[in-house]
Amino acid sequence: MADVPDTELATLPLDAWHRARNGRMVPFAGYHMPVQYEGIIAEHRWTRSHAGLFDVSHMGQLIVPLDATATLETLLPGDLQAMSEARPKYSLLLNPTGGIVDDLMITKRPDGWYLVVNGATKHGDMDVLRAAGLAFTYLADQALLALQGPDAVAVIAAHAPGVSELGFMQAGAFDLGGVQAWISRSGYTGEDGVEISIPASAADAIADLLLADERVRPIGLGARDSLRLEAGLPLYGHDLDETTTPVAADLLFAINKRRRAEGGFAGSDRILAELEQGAITRRVGFTVEGRQPVREGARILDVEGNEVGRVTSGGFSPSLEAPIGMGYVATHLAEPGTALTLEQRGKLFSAAVARLPFVPHNYHRKGKTA
Missing domain, CATH: 2.40.30.110 (Aminomethyltransferase beta-barrel domains)
Structure with a gap:
């Protein structure tokens, strides 16, 4: 990655916040994003031992109506019908040949299916949803932060009572420092932690609130990449793409039992054959x-x-x-x-x-x- 030239890249809600803290900004997924602050190795080790604050507002946040479940199941291999509310699941958006269009998190909420998709692919993902006849709302005014590391939940629980009661891959709505937030106990580092969806207008205040704790430091893209690699987590556009099937990618857990028996999702003929015969x-x-x-x-x-x-x-x-x-x-x-x-x-x-x-x-x- 190189320093950002003067281009038409988009800016994150926290762009000025990052620059004020000496974040080295680089182009990533169509945005100016911080690759590091004090150094990748130091930030990596801090996250593993304390708590790192990541700005992942480039990710796409979407709401699909709950009555569109059947159509959504034609694109994803997960058993959406069996999903409980506020229990995020990892899933895959597939093409007709069984290739992975994107990997994503999906949660059943009272207001619909909440999808968090990759920043570099979010507009293409929305095109796929439209082509399938799905209505959706793009939450363009929502920021997304991740607080990761062994101290992460203790830090945020001081400002959002009840968060510590969440288990891994559980979520809910919380008051976070006077701001309405959707918080899931999940992340992309292999550590305990949370992902926090808040109005973009509140991003500075919430980032300052969390960073005021001495256990928290801002972390850039460089350490995010080394952390997820140590955790064995694939990165879309590198380890996954539209020529890769879930079987080849070793992501079989994303294909639930009912879907393996019934099929009916994009590329299911090829994927189910690979499940039986191997990729x-x-x-x-x-x-x-x-x-x-x-x-x-x-x-x-x-x-x-x-x-x-x-x-x-x-x-x-x-x-x-x-x-x-x-x-x-x-x-x-x-x-x-x-x-x-x-x-x-x-x-x-x-x-x-x-x-x-x-x-x-x-x-x-x-x-x-x-």
Whole structure:
């Protein structure tokens, strides 16, 4: 990523807030966004040990009417009919050939199906919904913040009583410092934490409120990427795209039992066949010998030197102090421990398939203390 030139990029509600705190702004998903403040490794480690505040207002927030459930199920492989209110689920927007148009979070709320979609794909997602005849409301005036890390819930619970009672993947409406907020106990770092939807007009006040706690620091895109990579979480446009199926992407949990039995969602014939027979390729994690990261696009070779896949995400893990990555390989090579060779700019690196996540998730499961 490079510093942002003078372009037609959009600005986040907190644009001035980031700049005032020396956020280095870069172009991402059509917006000026902060890539770092004090440094990626320091921000990464702070989130793992305390609480990091992320601005993810570039994400798209949509409301689809509840009476459109049947139509929505033609696009998503989740069992929406069985979903309980205020229980977010990870799901996938699929194309007719079973490719992933986007990955998203969906929650049943009293006002409709609440979808949080990726920033770079949100307008294309809305086109897919329109083409299916779905009405929806784009919540363009809502900001989205994420507070992640072991101290995150304790910090926000001081201003939004009741949040600490949420378990992982539970959500609800709360008063947060006098602002009406929709808060879900979820995130994209592998840590405990929350995502907070608030009116954009209140973003500065809420960000200041949270940052006033000494356990909280602002965190940029750089650490967000290294955190999600350690957690083994795919990034759309890199690890997922419209040529990738949920089976190849190792996202089978997003296809619920009823949908596997009945089908009826976009690309279901291909996906259900892959569930039974296996996909040709599969997303895996891998560790790399040495200290140098191997980046997206590098070739993956088997022990005989044949190309068997490509790296889709790669970087240095601050937690493990070693290079890690994800990519797609021929399915017969997806077993943890399998030796691989990575080729980047003519240089070869020894690697091995690793179990995901690289760093254990620290989600707060229901029944445990906050």
